[in-house]
Structures are given as structure tokens and as C-alpha cells.
Amino acid sequence: MDFSWRRLYNxxxxxxxxxxxxxxxxxxxxxxxxKNIELTFFEWDGVSPHRYFVGLGNYVxxxxxxxxxxxxxxxxxxxxxVGLILQNGLSxxxxxxxxxxxxxxxxxxxxxxxxxxxPAIVVAFIWRWILDADFGILNQTLKNIGFGKLAxxxxxxKSTALAAVSVVNVWSSFGYAFVLFLAGLQGIPKTLYExxxxxxxxxxxxxxxxxxxxxxxxxxIVSILTILGAVQSFDMIYILTRGSPAGTTEVPALLIFLExxxxxxxxxxxxxxxxxxxxxxxxxxxxxxxxKRLSI
Amino acid sequence: xxxxxxxNSTLKIFKHTFLILVAALCLFPLLWLISxxxxxxxGVMTDLSLVPSEFHWENYIQAWNRGELGIYLFNSFFYTxxxxxxxxxxxxxxxxxxxxxxxxxxxxxxxxxxxxxxxxIPASFIPIFVLLMKMHLLNTRLGYLLPLINGGLPVAIFIxxxxxxxxxxxxxxxxxxxGSGKWGIYWRIVLPLSKPVIAAVAIFNCxxxxxxxxLALVVFSDKHLMPVQRGLVEFQGQYSITYNxxxxxxxxxxxxxxxxxxxxxxxIVKGLTExxxxx
Numbered sequence: 001m002d003f004s005w006r007r008l009y010n011x012x013x014x015x016x017x018x019x020x021x022x023x024x025x026x027x028x029x030x031x032x033x034x035k036n037i038e039l040t041f042f043e044w045d046g047v048s049p050h051r052y053f054v055g056l057g058n059y060v061x062x063x064x065x066x067x068x069x070x071x072x073x074x075x076x077x078x079x080x081x082v083g084l085i086l087q088n089g090l091s092x093x094x095x096x097x098x099x100x101x102x103x104x105x106x107x108x109x110x111x112x113x114x115x116x117x118x119p120a121i122v123v124a125f126i127w128r129w130i131l132d133a134d135f136g137i138l139n140q141t142l143k144n145i146g147f148g149k150l151a152x153x154x155x156x157x158k159s160t161a162l163a164a165v166s167v168v169n170v171w172s173s174f175g176y177a178f179v180l181f182l183a184g185l186q187g188i189p190k191t192l193y194e195x196x197x198x199x200x201x202x203x204x205x206x207x208x209x210x211x212x213x214x215x216x217x218x219x220x221i222v223s224i225l226t227i228l229g230a231v232q233s234f235d236m237i238y239i240l241t242r243g244s245p246a247g248t249t250e251v252p253a254l255l256i257f258l259e260x261x262x263x264x265x266x267x268x269x270x271x272x273x274x275x276x277x278x279x280x281x282x283x284x285x286x287x288x289x290x291x292k293r294l295s296i
Numbered sequence: 297x298x299x300x301x302x303x304n305s306t307l308k309i310f311k312h313t314f315l316i317l318v319a320a321l322c323l324f325p326l327l328w329l330i331s332x333x334x335x336x337x338x339g340v341m342t343d344l345s346l347v348p349s350e351f352h353w354e355n356y357i358q359a360w361n362r363g364e365l366g367i368y369l370f371n372s373f374f375y376t377x378x379x380x381x382x383x384x385x386x387x388x389x390x391x392x393x394x395x396x397x398x399x400x401x402x403x404x405x406x407x408x409x410x411x412x413x414x415x416x417i418p419a420s421f422i423p424i425f426v427l428l429m430k431m432h433l434l435n436t437r438l439g440y441l442l443p444l445i446n447g448g449l450p451v452a453i454f455i456x457x458x459x460x461x462x463x464x465x466x467x468x469x470x471x472x473x474x475g476s477g478k479w480g481i482y483w484r485i486v487l488p489l490s491k492p493v494i495a496a497v498a499i500f501n502c503x504x505x506x507x508x509x510x511l512a513l514v515v516f517s518d519k520h521l522m523p524v525q526r527g528l529v530e531f532q533g534q535y536s537i538t539y540n541x542x543x544x545x546x547x548x549x550x551x552x553x554x555x556x557x558x559x560x561x562x563x564i565v566k567g568l569t570e571x572x573x574x575x
Contacts, residue, residue, distance in 0.1 A: 011400060013478065017393030020386045021409060021449055028446040029412035032423035039423065046426075094318060097311050104315075110561060111319045114326065117557045117564075119507040121525045122550055125532065126325045129332065129539070135341045137328060144344070175322065176568070183569045221572055232418040235509040239529070253418035253510070260422050261514075270422050277419040284414045 036277075039270035046266040058271040069272055072250045075162055079251070080230040082166040087177040087226050088219055090170075095181035096211065109182065112175040120172065124239030127168045131155050155241050161249045165240055172236070173229065177222045184218035185211070224287045231280060252276045333543035340540040352540065359544040363534065364519055368527030369549065372506060375523050378441055379505040380498050383448035387497070388490070390449075391456030392482045396468070406457075413450035417443070421514050428515065440515045440523075444508060448501045459493040460486055496567035499560065503568075506553065524549045 040058050044051035062069045094112065098105045115123065130136050133153035142151040154164040192210050201209065234253040237243065243250035243258065252272060260269035332340050333355055335348045343349060359365065393399070394406045417424075424443050425434070433439030467489075468481050476484065487494070512526035519530055528549060535542040557564060 011398070014393055014397035014399040017397060017478070017482070018390040018399075018405060021390035021453065022405065024386065024442065024446040024449065025409050025412055027427070028424060028443045029415060029420075032420045032427055033415055035423035035426060036420065039426070090318075094315070097315055102315075103312075108315055108319060109565070111322050113561075113565060114557070115322055117503075117553055118326075118550060119509070119525050119553065121507075121509055121528055122546055123325075125528070125542075125546055126329045129543070130325060130328060135539075137344060140344055171321070171325075176572075179565050179569055180572060225572060232416060234418055235507075235525070238509075238513075256418075256422065257510075257513075260425075266422065266426075273419050273422050277415055280416065280419055281414045 033277075036270050036273055039267055040274055042267045044266045045264040046260060047264075051267075054267065058267045061268060062271045062275065068247060068250065068255060069252065069275070071247055072252045072255045075249060076230050076233070076251050078162055079166050079169060079233065080227050082163075083170060083173075083226040083230055084223055086170045087174055087222055091174050091177035091222070092181050092215070092219075094174075094178050095185055096207070098178075098182065099185070109179065112178050114175070115172045116176040118172065120235035121239055123168065123172045124236045127171075128155065128240055131164060156245055158245050158248050161241055161245055165237060165249050168240065169230070169233070169236060173226075176225070180218055180222055181215065184215050188214045220290050224283075224290070227283060228280070228287075231276070231283065329543055330547055333540060333547045335540050337538055337540055340543070355540050355544040356548065359535075359541045360548065362541070363531045363545055364527060365524075365531065365545055365548055367520055368522055368524040368531075369552070371520075371522060371527070372524040373552075375437070375441060375444065375508075376502055376505040379444045379448065380501045382441070382445040383452050383501045384494060384498060386445065387449050387452035388456050388487065388494070389482070391453045391460055392486055394453070395457045395460035396481075396486075397478060406453075410450050410454060412446070413454075417447055417511050421510060424511075425514050435516055435518050435521065437521060440511060440521075443511060444505060447511075448504065452497045452501070455493060455497055456490070459490055463489055495563065496570060499564055499567040502556075503564075 041053060041055060042051040043054050043057070094108075098108050102108075130138055131154040133139060133151075133156055136154075138154070139151035142148060152160065154160050188211065192214075193206055196206055196210060232253060233251050234257070237249055237251055237254055238257075241249040243254050253276070256269045256272045256276070259265045259272065327346060331346050331348055334351045334353070335343055336350070336352055339348065339350075339352075390409070394402060428434045428439045428443075431439070433442075463486065467485050471481050471485050506523075507525060508523065509525040512523050513529075516522045516526060519527070522530065528546065531545050532542050535545070
């Protein structure tokens with residue numbers, strides 16, 4: 001009797017330690033999760049006390065009737081592919097070049113990491129100014145050096161807006177991938193290279209047979225961060241283009257925001273959020289699977 | 297180390313040219329921002345030199361006086377400080393419970409909490425808005441801070457638990473024999489031993505909270521409550537014609553970030569690198 005009371009007290013006081021986290025979780029993760037699913041079955045403007053049950057109507061609209069969610073998904077896919085190629089390619093090359101013996105290696109590291117430190121809002125304001133159609137330094141320089149024909153509204157034209165956004169996106173985050181690769185490179189035992197050199201391997205063989213295979217875990221991390229970052233992107237595009245022109249730079253999170261707070265379609269917005277959530281969940285599961293397999 | 301040495305000095309020159317070019321690409325936008333912020337109202341549109349012909353320092357005074365920058369910055373410091381302390385305290389408390397204490401359903405609760413990592417703000421801000429509206433917390437500091445802290449918890453709990461479990465139990469056993477309870481062990485043994493990991497989680501959350509924008513966009517309509525990223529959008533709305541003042545304002549808001557980076561550069565890079573590799 002006495003023993004079980006003590007055990008109960010022990011459990012209770014232990015549970016106390018996880019209570020604050022659980023309370024926040026229930027209120028701001030679990031409840032919103034369930035609420036979001038509920039919202040998807042209604043047509044609601046977000047303020048009025050009346051809402052209309054529409055069954056799976058919102059899902060039909062988002063997935064089949066309207067094209068904008070798929071367009072936003074395609075735009076994210078583009079951002080992701082550009083990000084994957086440049087983050088993995090450029091950052092890896094830079095990390096290999098900046099090994100410890102390179103003069104000024106620590107200075108390069110400091111400088112390359114400045115863009116990732118800047119808030120996305122600030123990055124977007126700076127680049128919107130540089131790329132400005134009339135007063136931007138890019139177009140004005142092009143005009144001054146006789147390439148005026150190349151000057152164009154980079155963020156305002158359908159053919160260049162998404163590419164421009166992708167470049168800004170890479171500018172703001174390649175430094176992070178660079179630092180991750182640098183850490184990965186320093187984790188490769190030097191003895192491996194020495195042994196291979198004794199066996200007569202040349203520089204290219206050292207790179208392709210030792211460096212690349214041993215960096216695959218880091219490449220996976222960089223790729224996952226790039227994908228998750230692109231899928232959730234919002235801040236930068238909100239300032240750069242707000243999805244314009246004609247939705248060519250629209251991304252899911254921005255679409256959800258505009259659908260809810262500009263057009264007052266909370267049901268549609270919630271439905272898109274559920275689909276985005278499922279995509280993120282699947283991507284995260286893949287991430288866990290991969291990082292478990294790759295952990296060394 | 298230098299695994300690959302480029303014997304050829306031409307190659308070396310190429311390498312450094314490339315590295316310097318990339319460095320210039322990183323710095324130029326920032327320098328251009330500062331340069332633009334120091335030009336006159338018309339010069340900002342026409343003067344293409346990186347070093348302005350005359351320095352209009354008064355832009356900074358005007359930007360400061362005419363906008364609510366001081367309020368935005370104060371709010372950001374306040375939100376960041378509370379969010380970081382909140383995440384550190386609540387997450388370490390929970391992680392200690394998961395790592396060291398026994399109670400029924402422990403693992404189920406742990407993994408459920410981690411699940412919320414998969415529903416970040418971009419996928420959940422609609423129902424959070426609805427919830428805050430029902431609780432009358434829209435446009436309040438509390439309504440912003442609670443979801444912000446909640447968003448930082450799962451990763452922090454995950455990192456803390458892993459670290460706490462790696463601490464040898466000898467010290468705790470000794471403390472227990474000396475009469476320490478759970479709280480004493482958490483507060484006097486586990487936390488002091490965890491300073492490096494606390495610092496990493498703090499830095500990670502500090503940057504996250506300072507840069508946060510979407511939640512602030514959804515929660516606030518009152519300017520006097522806005523953090524700096526959200527405030528900048530208001531600010532540029534007021535100054536869309538006078539670019540030089542707008543840029544002076546932006547420069548003011550990134551001074552804390554750049555100072556933080558200058559002082560903590562090594563810790564920041566280390567913390568973010570380890571954070572990404574662990575989590």
C-alpha cells in the first residue's frame with residue numbers, strides 16, 4: 001500500500017517535468033493540427049460565425065479544379081532543383097578549395113557565412129533594390145557598359161522572376177552548406193589520403209574515391225535542408241515578388257497566406273496547409289530513414 | 297593538411313581569384329545597401345559609385361526619428377530573450393524527464409512531442425490564427441511568444457535528451473545519496489554539466505526568433521507590438537519613395553545581427569553545424 005502510493009507520487013512528480021512542454025504542444029501543435037483538418041471540410045471566411053459544410057469540396061478544388069496549388073508546387077520544385085545543384089556543387093567546390101592551408105581560409109569562412117546570418121526580409125529588400133527595373137545597380141550598369149538590351153525587370157518579368165528568386169535564395173544560403181561541407185571535410189581521416197598516395201593515387205582519384213564517398217552523409221544533410229527550406233519558403237518571396245508576376249513565383253506557404261488573409265478562403269487555405277503538411281511529413285520521414293542509414 | 301596541392305602557381309591564382317570573387321559577391325549587396333543608405337534622396341537613384349560622393353549621415357537620424365525602429369528593435373530583443381529562455385527552460389526540463397525519470401507512457405509522449413517538428417509554422421499558421429482569435433490573444437505579445445516557444449521545443453528537447461543521456465550517472469547517484477531530489481539533480485548537476493549544449497541551443501533559437509517573420513505577420517496588426525522583421529515591412533511602406541531613408545533604417549536593424557556575428561562567429565558556426573548534423 002505504502003509502496004504504491006510512493007510510486008504514484010514519484011510518477012506524478014516526474015510527469016511534472018514534461019508538463020509545460022506537453023501543455024504547449026497540446027495547445028499549439030495538437031489542437032491546431034486537428035482544427036486544421038476540421039477547417040478543410042468547410043467554406044469559411046475566417047471571421048463570420050457562419051460556415052458551410054462542403055465535404056471534400058475543398059480537396060477537389062485544390063487538387064483538381066484549381067491550378068494554383070500545383071503551380072506553386074512546381075515553383076518550389078524549381079527552387080529546390082536549383083538549390084540542390086548549386087548548394088551541393090558550388091559549396092562543395094568552395095569547401096574543397098578552402099582547406100586549412102589556403103591563405104586566408106578563416107577569412108573566407110567568415111565572409112561566406114555573412115549572407116546566412118542576414119534575416120530573409122533584409123536579404124529580399126537588398127536584392128529587390130539591386131534588381132530594380134529602373135534604378136537597380138544591375139540594369140543601370142548593363143546600360144552604362146552598352147548592354148542595355150540585356151536590362152530587364154528581373155523580378156517583374158514572367159521569364160526571369162523565378163530564376164531571379166532562386167539565385168537570391170542560393171545567395172542567402174550557400175554559405176551554410178559551405179560550412180557544413182568544411183566540417184565534413186575535416187572529419188575525413190588524413191591517413192586515408194596518405195595511404196592512397198603511397199599506393200600511387202593521383203589528385204582526381206583522391207577526390208573521387210575518398211572525398212566524395214565520405215562526404216555523402218553531409219551531402220544528404222545539405223540536400224534535406226535545401227528541400228525542407230524550399231518547401232517552407234515564404235519570407236523572402238513575400239518581399240521580393242509576393243508571387244507575381246502572374247503567379248510565376250507563387251509558393252505554397254505564400255498561397256496559403258494569401259488565400260486566407262486576402263481572399264478569406266480559410267477552408268481552401270487549410271486544405272492546402274494539410275497537403276503541405278503531408279508533403280513535409282513524408283520528406284521528414286525520408287530524412288530520418290536516410291540519416292539513420294548514413295550515421296557513422 | 298592540404299590534401300590537394302595545386303603545384304601549378306597559375307592554378308593557385310585561379311583558385312584565389314575564384315574564392316575572392318565569391319567573397320565579393322557575398323559582400324557587395326551588403327556594401328551596396330550601406331552605400332545607398334548614405335546617399336541623398338536623388339543620389340540614391342543616380343549615383344552608381346560604391347563610395348558615395350558625399351555622406352548623408354543625417355539619413356540615419358531621420359530614419360530613426362520618423363519610423364518606429366526603436367520600438368521594433370526593443371520588441372525583437374524582448375521576444376528573442378523570452379523565447380530563448382522559454383525554450384531552454386521548458387525543453388531542458390522535459391528532456392531531463394525523458395532522459396532520467398520514469399513515468400507511464402514516457403516514450404509515447406516523447407515521440408508525439410517530436411512529431412510536432414513535422415508541422416512547422418508555414419503549414420500550421422491558419423489554425424494557430426484561429427486559436428489565438430478564440431483565446432483573444434491575437435495582436436498580443438503572449439499570443440506571439442507561446443507559438444514561437446512551442447516551435448523551438450521539439451528540436452531542443454531532442455538535442456537535450458541525447459546530451460543528458462550521455463552524462464554518466466555517477467554524479468547523480470552521489471547527489472542522491474547526499475539527499476538531492478529530482479529538482480536538485482536537474483538544477484545543480486545536469487544543467488551545469490550541459491553548458492556547451494545549452495549555448496548551442498540558445499544560439500540556434502536566438503537567430504530563429506530574431507529572424508522570425510511569418511508568425512509576426514499573422515499575429516500582429518498593432519505597430520507597437522511588432523518585432524523588427526515585421527516592422528521593416530511597415531517601415532518600407534512609409535518610405536517607399538525615399539529609398540535612402542529606407543535603407544538607413546534597414547542598416548540600423550541589422551547592426552545587432554552583425555555585432556552578434558562578429559562577437560560569436562566561431563560559436564555560431566559551430567552551433568549551427570552541429571545542430572544540423574545532430575538533428
